[in-house]
Amino acid sequence: MAKAERIRIYDVARVAGVSVATASKALNDTGRMTEATRLRVKQTAAALGFRPNAMARALTQNRSFTVGLLTNDTYGRFTLPVMAGINEALVDQGVSVFLCGIEDDAELGAVHVNAMLDKQVDGIIATGKRIDRQLPVDLSGLAVPVVYAFTQGPEGAVTLVSDDAQGARDATLHLTAVGRRRLVHVTGPDSFASVRTRAGAFREVAGDEAPVLHGAWSEAWGHEAVARLWAEGNPPDGIFCGNDQIARGVIDALRERGVSVPDAVSVIGFDNWEIVAAATRPPLTTIDMNLKELGREAGRLILELAEGKPVEPGIRTLPCKLVMRQSCGGATPVADKLEVHQEV
């Protein structure tokens, strides 16, 4: 469509019969001039299909309308929803996002950070796959603002995390709400902060004696946990799993044992990884961490920082929400697609 030569502001000015200075001011709604002139310039620009060269603009304003997103989450399980939220918050402002996957390689991280800085990013958002670990790069003392989303930042940084405690509490409360009394929590390794937080919240609701089983973040561990629980007497009637993969393993194992979900046992997961949660039989009731909203918020914050507005440092906690499907019984099952995309 648009071919060869790009329209420059110079062209707009000439056609509109004004100087470039006036044209610039007209288009940016700055400076003083007749409303008529401003309108004429704007219409001319629109008619000519003028799109300002972002590079030139960046050079003078020292703003590139670009932010960098750094992640070490290769599969994108966490990064993609966050990214979607960020983009959503920024696209209207004309801000684009550089995505850089850096594995856990410090050197690669440094390379990418430098590339970003060279490109004059207005800010950097760091995100990861684990809330209690820092990325293998030092982002402190950079000339640009940094926001940490779903990964740990240094003291005094602006950090966004989802509310593990509230999510775990809601999950456990949901189990009690559907009438379960013998609750257990099957979760990941004790070394994860979020595991400890969730386990704490679980016991807050289920009682200090309620069992918590630690293992890997895998379906296999879900199977094994069920084997253990059913080997002892008095198996649970409500299982809160640390993530959806464990939950899937648990549900599969229960079916293999002939234990009905949700009739005999309710199972609830954590993450709302749709690809897993929707494939379990029955579909998994789980906790959604609202990562997209977290991304949106991160986008908003980095923008404010980039514009020089003051942002209070510290950890901001965003609520999780319960997504009801059919693995807990009790509630009316909701159509999957609907529920998942229903968020505001």
Add this chain to the structure above:
Amino acid sequence: MAKAERIRIYDVARVAGVSVATASKALNDTGRMTEATRLRVKQTAAALGFRPNAMARALTQNRSFTVGLLTNDTYGRFTLPVMAGINEALVDQGVSVFLCGIEDDAELGAVHVNAMLDKQVDGIIATGKRIDRQLPVDLSGLAVPVVYAFTQGPEGAVTLVSDDAQGARDATLHLTAVGRRRLVHVTGPDSFASVRTRAGAFREVAGDEAPVLHGAWSEAWGHEAVARLWAEGNPPDGIFCGNDQIARGVIDALRERGVSVPDAVSVIGFDNWEIVAAATRPPLTTIDMNLKELGREAGRLILELAEGKPVEPGIRTLPCKLVMRQSCGGATPVADKLEVHQEV
């Protein structure tokens, strides 16, 4: 670390006792000068920690060292490996990647494309979740080069796809290699070009009469297909599935029926979606589409195009490769992590 003021080339020039022109040429290995001068400038630049302002550079060279990646694959199943490859090919060249998810929204697509063009991207790579569909944006006649990776481009475009036929052939051959004779193909909807290609290749090897069952791309369909196949007499002893999710459904259904995989039946998938393939019991032998390599190639091509080098248009086909795990028997099972990351 690096604080307040950035070092400009002006500073380097002053300290090195040369003009900015000389400094620029020294650092870019252009122009004529004593080797001594060149070296002195370079050393000064290094000592001062000079990093050129990419915006300013972009303005003169009309190259931003930036490319846009457009995708409609929300889950990142296909996009992320492609992206990883692209980044790998480009990071050494100092090129960064804008990632834009555009769902299937034409308007959103246009917004993002325009944002990219404003930022003077050197090229755009379009990728998607389906090889036979175009993205809902028109990228033809743009001022910048475009490469299509794993998505359909218009006539005469530079397009990269994985070799569905070869992959399907290899999968089927593998089933025969482990001694299977009654083969079936359980795959996705007939409307997908890759489904038809793979089915064709399957029959090429397995015989024209070999059954092909079409359904959804889901575990549920895998279950149902098994139910159907075992309802009739003479069930298959080798099943080639159109993707890993179907394969997982098939394997689960077989276990529920007490049919041993791989003793009684061999199952092979397609995609090598590790999160699925590694979680099936037994782990899934499957076909890897080499998406990362596809991304690398896309990166290389877009770079050549951006540099004005001639690139022959047309469709380039990259080979798939067989990833052996344990669902087919026959071969020595390979440790999962090893196999997956072993690629060159």
Add this chain to the structure above:
DNA sequence: CGTGATTGAGAAACCGTTTTATCAAGACTG
């Protein structure tokens, strides 16, 4: 009606590079 304040618009400087054109000095050439 003269004078100071306000308004609308433009000229020019600037942002940090690259690149082109220019130029002085030294190296050949005949």
Add this chain to the structure above:
DNA sequence: CAGTCTTGATAAAACGGTTTCTCAATCACG
């Protein structure tokens, strides 16, 4: 030794915008 060729380096002009000054024309006011 005068004239031409190289060579190494520089000044200045881009690149495409934004922003700061400056200034003439209009307006308000006593």
